[in-house]
Amino acid sequence: MFMSEKKELKVKSIKNGTVIDHIKQNRAANILNMLNLPDDETPVMVAINVESSNMGKKDIIKIEGRELSADEVDKLVLLAPQASVNIIRNYEIVSKHNLQLTDEVIDVVKCSNPNCISNSNEPIQDKFYVQSKEPVLLRCHYCERTMDFEDIESQF
């Protein structure tokens, strides 16, 4: 069927909270897990595999009454490097932040190598270099172990 108009899924807007948009398709579940959602109280709206003009398909998550912490944003960028985070207050977008995966990831994930010095009792920060952004691949600064999406996601 030919569609002359852009088809957009309408999802109810939220009053206060966070909209995570431009999530790579089928990643919404990983992100909800990282955010410890669903819980018993927070209203969450999730759209999976919706049409996107620049991504083909994408996921969207709307969370009522919650703004993401800096720690959560640090994790989110590893799960959805192209996502945008919109903070909504009183139905207005008060901030729009396009995530950017930087070249180094510090103190967000732990090395999966049990013998890595970063997993000893030494006071050493976890440090990785971004080898690839999509799919995400991180290389440990200390032992050069490579961590893929599954390794990263399983820690959140």
Ligand SMILES: [Zn+2]
């Ligand atoms: Zn390591």
